[in-house]
Amino acid sequence: MQMPDPQSPLKIGTRGSPLALAQAEEAQARLAVAWDLPFEAFEIVIIRTTGDRVVDRPLSQLGGKGMFTKEIEEALLSGGIDIAVHSTKDMPTRQPEGLALDCFLEREDPRDAFVSLVHGGIRDLPEGATVGTSSLRRRAQLLARRPDLRVVEFRGNLQTRLLKLSDGVADATFLAAAGLSRLKMTEVPARAIAPEDMLPAVAQGAICIERRAEDARTGALLEPLRHGPTHLSIAAERAYLEALDGSCQTPIAGLAELSGGQLRLRGEILRTDGSEVLTGDETGAAEDGAEIGRAMAERLLAQAGPGFFD
Numbered sequence: 001m002q003m004p005d006p007q008s009p010l011k012i013g014t015r016g017s018p019l020a021l022a023q024a025e026e027a028q029a030r031l032a033v034a035w036d037l038p039f040e041a042f043e044i045v046i047i048r049t050t051g052d053r054v055v056d057r058p059l060s061q062l063g064g065k066g067m068f069t070k071e072i073e074e075a076l077l078s079g080g081i082d083i084a085v086h087s088t089k090d091m092p093t094r095q096p097e098g099l100a101l102d103c104f105l106e107r108e109d110p111r112d113a114f115v116s117l118v119h120g121g122i123r124d125l126p127e128g129a130t131v132g133t134s135s136l137r138r139r140a141q142l143l144a145r146r147p148d149l150r151v152v153e154f155r156g157n158l159q160t161r162l163l164k165l166s167d168g169v170a171d172a173t174f175l176a177a178a179g180l181s182r183l184k185m186t187e188v189p190a191r192a193i194a195p196e197d198m199l200p201a202v203a204q205g206a207i208c209i210e211r212r213a214e215d216a217r218t219g220a221l222l223e224p225l226r227h228g229p230t231h232l233s234i235a236a237e238r239a240y241l242e243a244l245d246g247s248c249q250t251p252i253a254g255l256a257e258l259s260g261g262q263l264r265l266r267g268e269i270l271r272t273d274g275s276e277v278l279t280g281d282e283t284g285a286a287e288d289g290a291e292i293g294r295a296m297a298e299r300l301l302a303q304a305g306p307g308f309f310d
């Protein structure tokens with residue numbers, strides 16, 4: 001196999017946010033170590049996406065998950081980059097023709113974290129407190145537990161959101177625990193929330209690598225980075241999401257966990273105002289994850305009936 005080298009490096013495409021860069025650097029480091037090559041054999045290429053450009057509108061109005069991936073996928077297809085590193089959570093369930101998404105790195109902590117400079121958790125927030133989030137899922141989950149809270153739109157990267165907290169724009173916010181740990185932000189007053197209290201987004205905490213489907217060389221280069229158990233969990237969660245037709249417009253949560261060859265999938269769909277929550281909890285053989293996911297989605301949809309997400 002033709003190995004990349006500093007003269008003709010493998011090009012890694014990524015968004016330019018600090019979190020995206022940390023993820024691309026992790027993939028770069030893992031590739032260099034796995035193949036005993038210098039870091040310079042893998043070049044990081046920053047690509048600006050629609051989601052990065054448009055910061056004045058709520059994410060949910062920007063037209064779904066594709067907005068953080070479209071320009072990166074175009075660069076893959078045109079050969080400008082060889083692989084792309086993403087947060088799997090931000091990925092649509094189907095990739096464009098010609099691209100493959102089959103490399104998942106070992107998953108980090110999938111939980112959400114409660115972040116506040118003064119309060120210890122959701123239950124400790126005073127009546128009518130303000131919480132910042134741009135996630136419809138987190139908003140609905142929060143209102144389901146605490147209808148008295150005021151939820152305000154909170155966009156921008158992690159650093160921006162933390163600044164808004166210290167400026168008093170909100171009393172608390174939620175961030176993915178994985179994002180905080182990838183950015184080594186240990187000084188942030190964050191508390192991980194148990195999945196029982198707040199079920200995370202599908203695929204939260206898992207980095208994935210996308211490539212051209214016919215490019216066998218990158219497929220082989222990525223082989224040592226693939227994490228089997230993460231792949232099984234993500235397969236279950238994404239099959240569930242796809243069967244629900246989940247876009248950014250619908251509050252959906254889901255988490256698969258493996259234990260001794262068994263896969264447990266928990267799912268939750270909510271009305272956007274949090275006034276109704278439907279939950280699923282199924283266990284089966286780890287390799288049947290996709291079927292478990294689809295079956296759970298169908299059961300939840302049947303329970304919900306038409307108009308549930310309106």
Ligand SMILES: NCc1[nH]cc(CCC(=O)O)c1CC(=O)O
Binds near residue numbers: 090176
């Ligand atoms: N929507 C932005 C986004 N995409 C992935 C992560 C966190 C990292 C991950 O889930 O792997 C975040 C930030 C957040 O939700 O706090």
